[in-house]
Amino acid sequence: xxxxxxxxxxxxxxxxxxxxxxxxxxxxxxxxxxxxxxxxxxxxxxxxxxxxxxxxxxxxxxxxxxxxxxxxxxxxxxxxxxxxxxxxxxxxxxxxxxxxxxxxxxxxxxxxxxxxxxxxxxxxxxxxxxxxxxxxxxxxxxxxxxxxxxxxxxxxxxxxxxxxxxxxxxxxxxxxxxxxxxxxxxxxxxxxxxxxxxxxxxxxxxxxxxxxxxxxxxxxxxxxxxxxxxxxxxxxxxxxxxxxxxxxxxxxxxxxxxxxxxxxxxxxxxxxxxxxxxxxxxxxxxx
Amino acid sequence: xxxxxxxxxxxxxxxxxxxxxxxxxxxxxxxxxxxxxxxxxxxxxxxxxxxxxxxxxxxxxxxxxxxxxxxxxxxxxxxxxxxxxxxxxxxxxxxxxxxxxxxxxxxxxxxxxxxxxxxxxxxxxxxxxxxxxxxxxxxxxxxxxxxxxxxxxxxxxxxxxxxxxxxxxxxxxxxxxxxxxxxxxxxxxxxxxxxxxxxxxxxxxxxxxxxxxxxxxxxxxxxxxxxxxxxxxxxxxxxxxxxxxxxxxxxxxxxxxxxxxxxxxxxxxxxxxxxxxxxxxxxxxxxxxxxxxxxxxxxxxxxxxxxxxxxxxxxxxxxxxxxxxxxxxxxxxxxxxxxxxxxxxxxxx
Numbered sequence: 199x200x201x202x203x204x205x206x207x208x209x210x211x212x213x214x215x216x217x218x219x220x221x222x223x224x225x226x227x228x229x230x231x232x233x234x235x236x237x238x239x240x241x242x243x244x245x246x247x248x249x250x251x252x253x254x255x256x257x258x259x260x261x262x263x264x265x266x267x268x269x270x271x272x273x274x275x276x277x278x279x280x281x282x283x284x285x286x287x288x289x290x291x292x293x294x295x296x297x298x299x300x301x302x303x304x305x306x307x308x309x310x311x312x313x314x315x316x317x318x319x320x321x322x323x324x325x326x327x328x329x330x331x332x333x334x335x336x337x338x339x340x341x342x343x344x345x346x347x348x349x350x351x352x353x354x355x356x357x358x359x360x361x362x363x364x365x366x367x368x369x370x371x372x373x374x375x376x377x378x379x380x381x382x383x384x385x386x387x388x389x390x391x392x393x394x395x396x397x398x399x400x401x402x403x404x405x406x407x408x409x410x411x412x413x414x415x416x417x418x419x420x421x422x423x424x425x426x427x428x429x430x431x432x433x434x435x436x437x438x439x440x441x442x443x444x445x446x447x448x449x450x451x452x453x454x455x456x457x458x459x460x461x462x463x464x465x466x467x468x469x470x471x472x473x474x475x476x477x478x479x480x481x482x483x484x485x
Numbered sequence: 486x487x488x489x490x491x492x493x494x495x496x497x498x499x500x501x502x503x504x505x506x507x508x509x510x511x512x513x514x515x516x517x518x519x520x521x522x523x524x525x526x527x528x529x530x531x532x533x534x535x536x537x538x539x540x541x542x543x544x545x546x547x548x549x550x551x552x553x554x555x556x557x558x559x560x561x562x563x564x565x566x567x568x569x570x571x572x573x574x575x576x577x578x579x580x581x582x583x584x585x586x587x588x589x590x591x592x593x594x595x596x597x598x599x600x601x602x603x604x605x606x607x608x609x610x611x612x613x614x615x616x617x618x619x620x621x622x623x624x625x626x627x628x629x630x631x632x633x634x635x636x637x638x639x640x641x642x643x644x645x646x647x648x649x650x651x652x653x654x655x656x657x658x659x660x661x662x663x664x665x666x667x668x669x670x671x672x673x674x675x676x677x678x679x680x681x682x683x684x685x686x687x688x689x690x691x692x693x694x695x696x697x698x699x700x701x702x703x704x705x706x707x708x709x710x711x712x713x714x715x716x717x718x719x720x721x722x723x724x725x726x727x728x729x730x731x732x733x734x735x736x737x738x739x740x741x742x743x744x745x746x747x748x749x750x751x752x753x754x755x756x757x758x759x760x761x762x763x764x765x766x767x768x769x770x771x772x773x774x775x776x777x778x779x780x781x782x783x784x785x786x787x788x789x790x791x792x793x794x795x796x797x798x799x800x801x802x803x804x805x806x807x808x809x810x811x812x813x814x815x816x817x818x819x820x821x822x823x824x825x826x827x828x829x830x831x832x833x834x
Contacts, residue, residue: 383538384571388585388636389559398584402575 235455251456261440261457268437269464271351272420275358279366279415280408282359287370288400292379303371306364314361318428321360325353325429349431357425362418366411373407374400409478413469420465437461489514489639489672490535495544497530497696504530506696507544512640512674512689517666519683520676521720522693528676529568531693532642535674536565549639559588564633565642568649570625572617578604578628579613585636603635606665622650626658634671643675647682659685680720684708692716714834717756724803726755728833736833740801744774744831752833757826759791760806764813766825773825778803780820797821 238248255261286306290299309317324330325347332344347353377400385395401408426436441461444454473480490512497505505527512518520528533539535546537558546553553561564585573581579600586596604610607627612620617628626646633641647655647662663686666673677683683690684704691701692715700712711717718725726738734747736755746755766773778794781802792805805824807813816822 378569378571380567380569380571381573383558384565384567384632385573385584386558387536387563387565388632389588390584391559391588394588399573403573405575 231455231458234452235459237452239452251453252460254453255456255460260435264435264437264440265460265464267435268420269468271355271358271436272416272465273468275355275362275419276412276416278355278359279363280412283363283366283411284370284408287367287374290367291371291374292377306367309360310364314424317360318357318424321353321357321429322348325356348429349433351430351434354426354430354434354436357429358419358422361422361425362415365414365418366408369407369411369414370404371407373404377403405476406478409473409476412472416469416472417465420461487514488512489516489549490674491545491547492531492535493545493547495531495534495541495546497527497534497539498542503696505534505541508693508696508698510691510698510701512672515670515672516688517663517673517675517686519687519690520674520693521678521680521683521690522676523678523719526693527696528693529644532565532644532674532676535640536563536642537561562639563642564636564638564640565644566629566633566646568644568646570629570646570649572625572628572632574616574618576617577613578609578615578617578620581617581628582632582635584632599635603631606634606669607631623654623658626650630662630665634669638671640672640674643673645677645679647677647679655682662686684720692719694719711756711832714754714756717754717832717834722759722804723756723832724759726757726801728752728755738799738801740796740799742776742796742799742801744776746774746828746831746833749833754834756832756834757803757830759804761826761830762803762805763825763827764805764807765823770825772829773827774831775823775825777821778805778824780816780818780822782818783807783816792816792822794822794824 235251236247236249237245238250240246255265290302294302322329326332327344327346327348329348331347332341335341336344381399381403382395385399390398421438423436423438423442426434427439427442430436437457438461441454441457444450444457488511492508492510495505495508496503508531510518520531522528530539534541535553537553537556537560540555548562573584576584582600582603583596586599591599600613601610604613607630609624609627609631612624617625620628629646630641630643643662647658650658659682662673666686675683675686684707687704689701690704690707692699692707694715700707700716702710702712707716707720711720717723726740726742728736729739730737731749731751734745735743736746736749736752737743738755763773766775768775777797778792779797781793781795784791784793784804788809790807790809792807794803794805795801796803803824807816
């Protein structure tokens with residue numbers, strides 16, 4: 199009897215922080231946001247129920263164009279992140295020794311230690327008109343005018359890629375680590391070329407890792423604010439900037455709440471479609 | 486029939502370490518050739534060189550008269566069944582078996598008929614759509630063999646494929662593999678550390694030790710006439726004696742046992758198989774060396790029961806196979822028993 203009681207006590211002790219966290223920091227704010235997204239101020243200054251916030255989104259071209267562009271770019275960055283990091287992950291797990299791999303992974307982590315803001319400013323130093331890249335290119339005489347790289351979609355994509363890449367490397371590496379080398383040898387023994395092995399064995403095998411990495415990268419990118427804001431400049435409006443504007447420039451919190459919900463729907467929708475297309479299950483990807 | 490595989494003076498070095506040293510052998514077309522050795526003897530290295538995953542440091546491997554030097558694994562007319570089986574986990578049984586054929590760009594009809602024929606042969610019809618992760622150990626084994634055999638290789642290499650199975654299944658698969666090989670006639674090269682697997686299945690066995698071949702022979706000869714001390718100790722069970730001195734025909738072991746063995750010169754070791762010893766031998770056979778032992782314990786193990794004995798007049802221990810028939814039922818511990826051995830069965834090195 200006594201044992202059972204103490205078990206219950208520990209159980210509650212452990213579950214309470216989790217529940218508090220979930221309810222106070224996730225569920226309640228979302229409910230509040232959800233409710234306020236359906237409210238507008240009437241002429242008397244009172245809050246009333248209305249679909250006005252959502253109607254405003256669809257009737258204003260700039261809003262939903264930004265929305266679509268954000269989604270398209272986020273997908274693009276995710277694909278780029280995969281293309282850039284897959285060879286790295288493969289190299290770290292299958293080509294070099296475990297000891298060297300550990301050191302290189304540590305190097306990969308360095309950008310995370312200094313924080314996104316610092317890396318974003320780092321890219322400004324590199325990409326600016328008088329930055330290191332333009333300066334060096336002019337010094338060796340390849341170009342005579344600086345190339346405009348900063349404050350463009352290009353610089354924004356670089357920034358987004360740089361801060362999210364690592365979150366693709368880690369899950370892909372963990373699936374590649376479990377890939378038995380003899381599978382690759384068996385495929386080669388059965389007459390498969392290097393490219394066929396890559397296409398039919400390595401990629402399908404690491405699909406759960408790729409999809410879970412893609413989900414993380416996509417979420418980080420679509421919800422990022424710093425890189426589009428600082429590196430992106432005027433022409434590359436990100437949907438998070440719209441939300442920021444509603445909350446802090448025009449002080450229309452209800453519109454902002456509606457935008458926030460739309461972004462949540464968008465990213466969940468795209469992930470759902472991506473899971474369906476790749477034939478992966480969320481529980482498998484999550485583990 | 487001609488030789489399908491010739492291995493000529495092949496050596497493999499990893500830095501200072503010699504994994505395979507000057508190995509020579511030929512395998513006949515349609516044969517079942519085993520390489521038997523304990524782990525780390527270089528047998529896997531040798532197999533991987535034949536498959537093309539490793540390159541020989543010296544020597545040459547010739548398959549069907551064609552040198553394999555510099556030829557990558559995907560171009561060699563050999564296929565390998567891996568120790569881990571290496572089935573593709575994201576594919577079902579059919580896709581696994583069809584993998585190699587698809588790489589050859591064969592028509593869909595031909596792939597289908599060859600896969601079906603092969604699955605029939607290994608008894609996996611009805612399992613086409615199953616994931617390989619859902620199969621039992623024996624079934625996975627068959628998929629791996631089917632996946633390689635469907636390629637119609639000149640030689641099938643098998644790297645201890647039965648190692649992961651439990652004992653009962655292993656006994657069963659041993660017989661099945663042998664029958665399969667007879668039926669399809671493909672040359673098998675089988676590497677194993679399990680002598681029973683090698684003895685049961687093979688036409689020829691090479692015993693490998695520290696990178697070198699000790700003896701290549703038929704299973705019967707290997708057992709009956711081991712050429713080196715290593716083979717005598719490794720293949721089958723043996724009582725091993727270190728010899729201290731020789732006086733004419735009489736050998737004396739370190740433990741003080743004197744036994745006559747003509748026609749040998751200064752041997753260092755003597756091996757006697759437990760099953761070569763005869764309890765209550767007939768007195769008048771001149772070729773049989775006779776002595777007495779004291780039974781220490783009876784080690785009962787069904788058909789494999791042995792007597793642990795001490796040779797009278799020495800402190801040498803001797804294991805003797807005890808046939809499980811009525812004649813020897815009354816033997817008791819502490820009893821003195823006359824024992825004989827044919828002089829040819831005393832193996833001295």
